[in-house]
Amino acid sequence: MSFIIIIKMHEKTYPKAIVFLFLGLSAAFLFPQRIDVNSRPLRSEPSRDYQALHYKVSLDLDPAAAAFKGETEVTLTPFRDGLGFVDLDAQVYAVTAVRSGAGAPLAFKQTPERLTVTLTRPAQAGEKVRFTVSYHAENLTDARGGRKGIMFVPAANGNPAVILARSFPDGARQWFPCWDHPNAKATLEVIATVPAGNRVLSNGRLVGVIEHPEAKTRTFHWSQEKPQSTYLSALIAGPYLVTEDKLGPLPIDYWYYEKDKADALVAFKRTPEIIAFLGKTYGYDYPWAKYDQIIVPGGGGTETTSATMLFAGTIHDQKADKDFPVDRWLVNHEAAHHWWGDLVTCRDWGQTWINESFATYSEVQFAEYDAGPDAAALDLLGKRNRYLQEATTRYIRPIVFDRWDSPNDNFDRHTYQKGASVIHMMRRLLGDKPFSAFLSHFLHKHAFQPVDTHDVLTAVKEATGQNLDWFFDEWLYKPGHPLLAVTADWNAASKKLAWRIVQTQDTSAGIPYYRMPVVLAAVTPAGRAEETVWVSGRETVATMDCPQKPLMLRFDSGDVLLKELTFVRPVEELIYQLGHDDAMGRMWAAGELARRADDPRVLPALMQSARADAFWAVRRDACYILGGFEGPIEMDERANIPFTRLNDGWHPGKFPADTIPAFLRERSADPNPKVRAAAFWALGTLKDRGQIPFLKERFAAEDSYGAQGAILVALGKTGDPALAPFLRAASEMKAHPVIKQAADWALKEIK
Numbered sequence: 001m002s003f004i005i006i007i008k009m010h011e012k013t014y015p016k017a018i019v020f021l022f023l024g025l026s027a028a029f030l031f032p033q034r035i036d037v038n039s040r041p042l043r044s045e046p047s048r049d050y051q052a053l054h055y056k057v058s059l060d061l062d063p064a065a066a067a068f069k070g071e072t073e074v075t076l077t078p079f080r081d082g083l084g085f086v087d088l089d090a091q092v093y094a095v096t097a098v099r100s101g102a103g104a105p106l107a108f109k110q111t112p113e114r115l116t117v118t119l120t121r122p123a124q125a126g127e128k129v130r131f132t133v134s135y136h137a138e139n140l141t142d143a144r145g146g147r148k149g150i151m152f153v154p155a156a157n158g159n160p161a162v163i164l165a166r167s168f169p170d171g172a173r174q175w176f177p178c179w180d181h182p183n184a185k186a187t188l189e190v191i192a193t194v195p196a197g198n199r200v201l202s203n204g205r206l207v208g209v210i211e212h213p214e215a216k217t218r219t220f221h222w223s224q225e226k227p228q229s230t231y232l233s234a235l236i237a238g239p240y241l242v243t244e245d246k247l248g249p250l251p252i253d254y255w256y257y258e259k260d261k262a263d264a265l266v267a268f269k270r271t272p273e274i275i276a277f278l279g280k281t282y283g284y285d286y287p288w289a290k291y292d293q294i295i296v297p298g299g300g301g302t303e304t305t306s307a308t309m310l311f312a313g314t315i316h317d318q319k320a321d322k323d324f325p326v327d328r329w330l331v332n333h334e335a336a337h338h339w340w341g342d343l344v345t346c347r348d349w350g351q352t353w354i355n356e357s358f359a360t361y362s363e364v365q366f367a368e369y370d371a372g373p374d375a376a377a378l379d380l381l382g383k384r385n386r387y388l389q390e391a392t393t394r395y396i397r398p399i400v401f402d403r404w405d406s407p408n409d410n411f412d413r414h415t416y417q418k419g420a421s422v423i424h425m426m427r428r429l430l431g432d433k434p435f436s437a438f439l440s441h442f443l444h445k446h447a448f449q450p451v452d453t454h455d456v457l458t459a460v461k462e463a464t465g466q467n468l469d470w471f472f473d474e475w476l477y478k479p480g481h482p483l484l485a486v487t488a489d490w491n492a493a494s495k496k497l498a499w500r501i502v503q504t505q506d507t508s509a510g511i512p513y514y515r516m517p518v519v520l521a522a523v524t525p526a527g528r529a530e531e532t533v534w535v536s537g538r539e540t541v542a543t544m545d546c547p548q549k550p551l552m553l554r555f556d557s558g559d560v561l562l563k564e565l566t567f568v569r570p571v572e573e574l575i576y577q578l579g580h581d582d583a584m585g586r587m588w589a590a591g592e593l594a595r596r597a598d599d600p601r602v603l604p605a606l607m608q609s610a611r612a613d614a615f616w617a618v619r620r621d622a623c624y625i626l627g628g629f630e631g632p633i634e635m636d637e638r639a640n641i642p643f644t645r646l647n648d649g650w651h652p653g654k655f656p657a658d659t660i661p662a663f664l665r666e667r668s669a670d671p672n673p674k675v676r677a678a679a680f681w682a683l684g685t686l687k688d689r690g691q692i693p694f695l696k697e698r699f700a701a702e703d704s705y706g707a708q709g710a711i712l713v714a715l716g717k718t719g720d721p722a723l724a725p726f727l728r729a730a731s732e733m734k735a736h737p738v739i740k741q742a743a744d745w746a747l748k749e750i751k
Contacts (some may be wrong), residue, residue, distance in 0.1 A: 040403040041336040045183055045348040049083055050076045052186040053128070055230075057176040059150075060193045061237065063162055066140035066152040068093075072176040082122040086129070089173035089180035092149050093137035101130035108133075115177050132178050145297025147567035149174025150235070153297045158259050158624040159312065162238030163194065165297050167304065169349065170231035183450045184496035185227035187573050193219040200237045201255060203228065203305045205289040207626050224305060226288065227448050229345045235305035236294050236478060248549045249274040249288060255294035260315045267314050268293060270327045273543035281365055283440025287343050289445065293331070301330050303337035303359075310334070313737070314466035322673055323706035329363045336362035336495045339443060347450040349407040353399045353476070356411065356453055357419025364420060365542035369706055374583040377559055380424055381584060384562050388481075390414065396479040396511070400453050418535040421562040422475045428462075428560045429517065430470065436465040443536045453477075470515060475562075480511030486555045486567040488520075490546055497522055497546040497553075502539050505622065513537050523580070524548040530557055538660060552577040571596050575605045583615040590618060594625040607663055613679025616672040623667050623675060627682020628654050661686060665694060673704030680707060696726065705735060716746025723750055 056073040070093065071249050076086065076553050088511045091113060098106040098117050107118040115133065123129045142151035145164050148171025155161040164173050173180040188364040196216045204224030211218050241261055242399050244269075245252040252271055256264040271293065288306040301310045340362075341355035362382065368376035390413040397403075399419050404410055427435040431554050441463035446455055483505040489498050499520055515536040523530050525548055533542040552573045555565065559582075569577075571591065577589040590609060603626075610622035661683075667679040679696070683691050692715065699711045712730055715723050724747060731743035 009079060016449065034393065037395045037397045037401070037403060037409075040405050043348070043350060043402050043404055046181055047417045048179060048184065049080065050078045050086060050129075050179075050183075052076045052179045052184055054187045054189070055176060055178055056189040056191070058191040059175070059235070061150075063152050063161060063163060065138060066141040067136065068140070068150060068175075069134075069136045070132050070176065071132055073132045074177065074179075075128060075302060077128055078123050078125050079485070081124045081128075083120045083124075084119055086117045086119065088115045088117065088133075089113070089170070089178040090133075090177040092133075092140075092174040093135040095133055095135045095177070097134040097387055099132050099134075101132075106131055114382065133175070142690075146299070147171075159170055159257055159297065160239050162236065162297060163198075163238075164298075164309075165233070165235035166298075166302070166309075167233045168231045168302055172233045173707055175235070176233075177386060178230045178681060180230045180326055182231060182345050182349065183230045185229055185345065185448060185450065187227055188224040188233055190222045190224075191219060192222075193217050193234060194237045197239050197392050198237045199240045199242065199255075200235065201231060201240075201292055201294055201307050202235050202488065203307055209297065211294060212636040224289075228305045228342060229450070232303070232305040232342055232345075234307045234309065236309065237295055240294065243268075245272060246310075247286070250275070253290070253292045253294060256315060257295060257312075260295070260312075263315055263317045265626075266316060266321050267310075267331065269333060271335070274327070274332050277366060277369055278332075278336055278362065281362070281436070282339050282437070283436060284339060284343070284443040284447075286338065288338060289337070291335070293334075300557065301334050303334045303341060305338065305342045308334040308337075311451070317734060319703060320705050323704055324736070328366060332366045333359050333363055344446045344449060344451045347452045348402075349404065349410050349413050350364055350400060350402040351405075351452045353415050353419040354453070354456060355397070356415045357423055360416045360420040361423040364424065371610065372616075377582075377584045378587075378617050380421065381587075383558070384421050387413045387417040387421065387562070388564065391418075391481065396509075398479050399476045418481075418562065419446040425516075425560055425562065426471065427559070429468070430460070434466070435684065438463040447676075474512050474514055474516075474560065478510055480505060480509075481562050481564070482514045482516070482566045484555075484566070486565065487553075488553050488567075490549055495545065495547045497544040497550065499533070499542045499544070499555075500539070501533075501535050501542070501555075503535070503537070516561060518555065518561065519557040520544060521551045521554035522546050522550045523554075523576075524550055542643050552581065554581065554585055556584075557585075571601055576606055577602060579610050583618060586615070586618045590621045596631065603655050603659070610663070610667055610675075616670075616675055619667070619670060619672070619675045620678040623678035623682050626655060626660055627685045629682075629685075631681065634660070657686070661688060661691065665691075668698060668707075673702075673707045676702070676704065676707040677710035680710040680714050684710070687716045687717050687719065689720050692720060692723070705719075705738050706734075709738040711747045712739070712742035716742075716749035719750055721750050 022048065051075065054075040057070065059068050059070045061068045090110065095108060095115055096108045098108045100106055100120055104120060106120065108118045117131060119129065134579060140151050142153055145151055146367050147151040148166050150163065150165045153162050155163055172178055188203055190199045194200055194217060196218055200220035202222035204222050207221040207223050209218060209220050240255040241258055241453045243254045245254065245266065246287045254268040275286050275291060279728050290306055291308055292307045294307065295312055295315060296309045299311050301308065314330065316324055336359040337355065342578035346352045346354045364376050364379050367379045396522065397414055399414055401410065425626050442456060442459035445459060452470065452474060457468060460466060460468050471652045482503050485502045485504050491498065505511050507513060515534065517532050518535050519530050519532050520542065522544060524546065529544065531544050553569065555567050574589045574592050578586050578593065581589065593606060596602050606622045606626055610626060663678045664683045668676050670676050695715050696712050699708055712727065727743045727747045731740050733739055
């Protein structure tokens, strides 16, 4: 599952609008806890008396009545002798009977949460026990398809009526009785009868389909023959179209609605390539019988073993693909879960980083493969800053955390983005080859098992020989991150560069002083010199030989650390860095120069960067700054442009008004649509009604929804009420939702 904004995870709403996070990073910040996560109930992995081996779920689904009748055959084995009764999680449906494997009726008791079955005799450890539970439920209509368990979602907005079972995180119990916790795995069969004209998708391989012409129904039999946790169980039924694909012998199918057939493959077409990439990256071939992706009602995307559910916004046309390339993150993220979360599964919800952090880091790995190291570094920067936004405005907590009201509490930016950032640091600490060896070793050792953080740490030691107890203690078991105040002074007489690194975070709430390797870099006319220094304690002092005055200095060269940094450098260094450093260094320099607009050297340097930098994100940032934004700039790269309500930090008029408009119009022809969007947005901050004809002309010519959305926002910022007919027409266009949202925002703005 993936995370975009501050939302409930696992109903991962695709960015309907745009995320633009302004982080004024300060080393004096003391992590205010606006939400007291430590007041949540203390949780632990539940104990159990038996191991479930197999669930055989047979359901007769009646959409007309929004009801179902079901039978689930449960096969289990006790952990101890003398097991006389079995507790199962069971909700929503009413149990009518329980029969033993021999057909004898069994006594049972049902409460709103549990089903307790009394066995005919006490069972012994290792003995196989089998019984069948009969039950039914009704009135399960859900217009949005968002709740847990089985729901009957009526047709709406051109989408057909569908039947959907959501099992994450504890919804499997709402459609079949089971041990519904991630610390146990079992095989599964789903046999579902639905009205003719519908298809059923579930986990594993399709055993067969039986037609019932007289009843006008059909029965689908699916078999998941490798064990999985119950929250990964799936059932989806509807009048789907299916396009078949494959990766060698592996079937890969795409399930979508009739109305979407023209565009369905835009998002899905790279799936075989992604699965091949992940298998190679993890040193473990895709482990399941097939891979399906299916469009469902509701928000987000949810991995269910071999049958990933994706929200309707996943489908988009070719024009939208340049702005919202879901294959490069959502499709990749959910596919990665088939190793991290499905093959190996967090033993308890407090360990969920094992599922989500590795799947989130797969986005960085795929970006590196697909678009190169700058794209990967940019993706990682976005993840760090999204975590920092949560940490600085909502709460901090350890990544491995045992307090929550519901499992969903753990699916936040600490689990997703911070966890991915920590994995990247671990990769750099170990080295690429040892890190890859760890991934493969861990997956092979714990395949089809529940796991915890200790298992991860042990696998690192076994695969690489490195003891990372200290690293896990700092970054996974303790909250927060380092706040670093750094100075560096060159001594012309001694030819030495003196670094002073101070950790300023408040340690009273359990945040440590971090021990970490940091690469320090100095660039002089003679070249670039780097040294790795181990930072520890509150203050670290280091010296470097430096025979010439530095042209620029870089703290944390390679941009590895998750941190907040204060490192003030003179304008001449920042201008040199803007033109010569790596992409992340150039972006950082642009953000720092945004605060020095009064220096006459800054404007030409930023204009040169906006026009000619080799990496689009640097050009984009320079455009925003020229429009009056005081950096640093952080944007959700999945969304591409800032949108609505996001005026804090903008200071139009910092640069000469007679220079900026013409330059931004020039930059609005950049080959990258994200840079064009930045130029349009920056023009809007000038609130110049003289730009309206140009903006309207460019709206008609643009081939990017993101850039068109920025144009509409820019038009709204002019405040001209005469634009209302134009904006209303844009709002009614048949286009990506960003167009309507931008137009509607602009209409409110001009009023």
